[in-house]
Amino acid sequence: MPFGGPDSERALIPLRKRNARVASQLLAEARFAVTVCAQIARYMAGKLDQKRRLSVQTTYLLWVYTVAQGIFGLLLTHGFPRLVGS
Numbered sequence: 001m002p003f004g005g006p007d008s009e010r011a012l013i014p015l016r017k018r019n020a021r022v023a024s025q026l027l028a029e030a031r032f033a034v035t036v037c038a039q040i041a042r043y044m045a046g047k048l049d050q051k052r053r054l055s056v057q058t059t060y061l062l063w064v065y066t067v068a069q070g071i072f073g074l075l076l077t078h079g080f081p082r083l084v085g086s
Contacts, residue, residue, distance in 0.1 A: 036063065 036059055042048050043056040 039048075039052075039056045040060060043053060043060075048056060
């Protein structure tokens with residue numbers, strides 16, 4: 001059936017839902033990143049008490065681990081094929 005038939009609108013609905021899910025996930029991750037950055041800034045300014053400071057330090061360590069794991073994954077994904085020569 002050529003494009004523009006009666007089923008063409010129905011075929012686009014899952015794509016729209018998927019795009020909305022991706023957009024909301026990216027928005028949630030951006031909010032989380034802003035919150036973490038704000039807490040780290042407060043920690044560096046010395047405006048947190050002991051309990052919150054420990055929470056921020058733990059979050060910071062998790063963030064460092066995540067960044068290191070991402071860099072390692074990128075190096076493995078892009079570096080291994082170049083080392084092998086494919």
